[in-house]
Amino acid sequence: MDGELFPRDRTEVAPGAVLLPDWLDEQRQRELVAACREWARHPAGMRTVRTPGGGVMSAKMVALGWHWRPYHFSKTADDGSPVKPFPPELDELAQRAIADAFSQENSLGYDMALLNFYDAKAHMGMHQDKDELSKAPVISLSLGDTCVFRFGNTESRSRPYTDLELHSGDLFVFGGASRFAFHGVPRILPGTAPRRLGLTGRLNLTLRATGMSSP
Numbered sequence: 001m002d003g004e005l006f007p008r009d010r011t012e013v014a015p016g017a018v019l020l021p022d023w024l025d026e027q028r029q030r031e032l033v034a035a036c037r038e039w040a041r042h043p044a045g046m047r048t049v050r051t052p053g054g055g056v057m058s059a060k061m062v063a064l065g066w067h068w069r070p071y072h073f074s075k076t077a078d079d080g081s082p083v084k085p086f087p088p089e090l091d092e093l094a095q096r097a098i099a100d101a102f103s104q105e106n107s108l109g110y111d112m113a114l115l116n117f118y119d120a121k122a123h124m125g126m127h128q129d130k131d132e133l134s135k136a137p138v139i140s141l142s143l144g145d146t147c148v149f150r151f152g153n154t155e156s157r158s159r160p161y162t163d164l165e166l167h168s169g170d171l172f173v174f175g176g177a178s179r180f181a182f183h184g185v186p187r188i189l190p191g192t193a194p195r196r197l198g199l200t201g202r203l204n205l206t207l208r209a210t211g212m213s214s215p
């Protein structure tokens, strides 16, 4: 939405899981959306992801640094092209996110980004991010439409969980005791993107440290 009636506060959703609302200003959001459009281009571009069980994920994805398919990383995309490089400025963004979320430095280099695109009907089921060898926090940036984000526990997909809204520009970081918490996106709130962003739908950029060395 354009302009909040009341500013939203920093929220610790669970130990090690922090929401920093409006972390990206309008200009930075616009720059990231423009970058996402480039990253989405083929080859090694935005694609539909099939799960080993025969399902099709409703969010479309593109990966940088390391390609991801359920459930491992590789250097080659589904179309056989080399995965696009991980831009160093995304590591800088990750380091700033950690510093702002936890008031501490992080020495681990981030080397992978997963970009998810959700149209009005897309969603993502409850899952853990556990294909990384590193336990570095996962960093999530939201652009465009607001979503309902469900942040659960480390034991199972079911309750207890907290539903929160992630708006365009919000930063959500989960590490420490929350690093392997189940989470998902039950729904998108269509038409809630800031008008001037020029984006229909929602983009979510997650930054990760895979803990793997490049071949």
Ligand SMILES: O=C(O)CCC(=O)C(=O)O
Binding pocket: 114, 116, 124, 129, 140, 149, 183, 184, 185, 204, 206
């Ligand atoms: O879109 C989101 O906010 C969550 C994405 C996510 O959980 C993932 O890419 O693993």
Ligand SMILES: [Fe+2]
Binding pocket: 127, 128, 129, 183
């Ligand atoms: Fe995830």
